[in-house]
Amino acid sequence: MITVRTELPGKSLPAQKKFTTHGWQRIILLVVLGYEAAGCFLGGTLLILEPDGRLMNMPVQIMHGFFTDFLIPGIILFALGVLNLITFISVLRKAASDWWFSSLALGGLYIWFVVEIIILRELHWLHLMWGVPVLLGLVMAMPLIIARNESATTGRILLLFGIFSSVWYLAINIFVPIMYPGYSIVSVTVSELSAINAPTRILWVLLVLPYPLFFALFGWGVLRISSGSRTLKIMGSLIIADSTFNLYWPAMHQRQIIALGNGSLTDSLHIVWAMVTLIFMLLIIIFGAAALGKRCRIYSIATLAIFIVFGTLTWLESPGISQNLPTPYIGLWERINIGAFLLWVAVFAVVLIRREKSKPA
Structure with missing residues (x-):
């Protein structure tokens, strides 16, 4: 070492x-x-x-x-x-x-x-x-x-990427759908923005590429200030592992292609990646909650409850994708879950930054 x-x-x-x-x-x-x-x-x-x-x-x-x-x-x-x-x-x-x-x-x-x-x-x-x-x-x-x-400010600078990564991902989720004619953020999933042959595929990939790098910087920042806290070390490691895993994300086909039976291995891998990423997100929240105080734990429990409720709603509508049937609110449910995680990361980063500022020089 x-x-x-x-x-x-x-x-x-x-x-x-x-x-x-x-x-x-x-x-x-x-x-x-x-x-x-x-x-x-x-x-x-x-x-x-x-x-x-x-x-x-x-x-x-x-x-x-x-x-x-x-x-x-x-x-x-x-x-x-x-x-x-x-x-x-x-x-x-x-x-x-x-x-x-x-x-x-x-x-x-x-x-x-x-x-x-x-x-x-x-x-x-x-x-x-x-x-x-x-x-x-x-x-x-x-x-x-x-x-x-x-330097003395290295940790706080890295922790700022927790906020920046969330803002970045939110921004591209607002901008890219605008460039997709007929796309609805309420009834269409985020993954369909980068589906094979989707008009926004290239744009989405180019804009989302920096996100795992920003999130990894946040993870290194958590490790940087984790001295004496095993849970923070585990959380920082999970963030880096999640970022590394998501450097590549298998694309899905458009729903009309899947409905015709023309899907392929990449569609199955896309689902696997989604499940693994969800597990990473849950573990990050759990270990983050364990590392800080009571209010953070209550907020984390509320975030996990949102995951359960809106994750279930997303899952109930998901069969409509493979059958090319209407999915009236799947995009909304999914985005609420994504937004809950992005907000949790930003809030957690703010809490850690404040904690670092309160430490004696």
């Missing part, structure tokens, strides 16, 4: 303010960096050698005229490979600049994948193969970045 600590000028941080990174986090980060470097070198080389894309079986037309050939994308990919290789060496040697290179390399890949999706106007299987590891790498790089930039 590696402990990285930065002292404030003229003042030492209290012992409980230390933040640690662990070997397994660094190993995962190294695997991601090595994997991405190899992929960038291979893809970049193939595109530079044959800019028409024939070596990768990709026609130039998929770029919709943004580039005349794949030469520039190939050069960008190769350059990202070089950057990821440098970062790999930096992290392996535990250099003081490893956090900076990790941010630059993984951030660069993240931006490039977003640009790719915008140019292609579709989600390619390569985005899953190479994009999800980048998100995982970012989650694993977070403790390294935090530890290398330790």
Whole structure:
């Protein structure tokens, strides 16, 4: 286990303010960096050698005229490979600049994948193969970045992401439905915004990508201030696990496709992901309630009651999706549950921030 600590000028941080990174986090980060470097070198080389894309079986037309050939994308990919290789060496040697290179390399890949999706106007299987590891790498790089930039306010800054993540998810749930003609937030589920061939699929994916990263930052923040509290440590770990699990979410087909019997494994996996995510949410609330006082526990119990009531209502209407029948209020019931969790996270973050502010410097 590696402990990285930065002292404030003229003042030492209290012992409980230390933040640690662990070997397994660094190993995962190294695997991601090595994997991405190899992929960038291979893809970049193939595109530079044959800019028409024939070596990768990709026609130039998929770029919709943004580039005349794949030469520039190939050069960008190769350059990202070089950057990821440098970062790999930096992290392996535990250099003081490893956090900076990790941010630059993984951030660069993240931006490039977003640009790719915008140019292609579709989600390619390569985005899953190479994009999800980048998100995982970012989650694993977070403790390294935090530890290398330790300060007295680090914990509170990270806890703010509990509020920001909730606001972000709420905002995209307001904005994206507006872009879907005929969509009703009352009678249509959130998942149908990103259903295969839905008009808002690309938009939803691009906007929701940062959410698990924001939520993971909140999780690292909870771990950062959890000294002496086993329940907070468990809760922070659950948040990070939930964020990591939700870096990828199998898409469902549109309900009319499912009703015709043309669904596939991805529809079943979508349900599995929903169930696992629900379990994570419940555990996060339970351990969060156990970590704080009576009022927080009462509020948490009320939130769990909302989950039970509106979760049941959602479940009762859910067969209508697979049969392409009316589901008059399924979207409303589901959004009440989602809103209850988002609000709980924001409130919990505020409580923790206030608690941190009340501690002696």
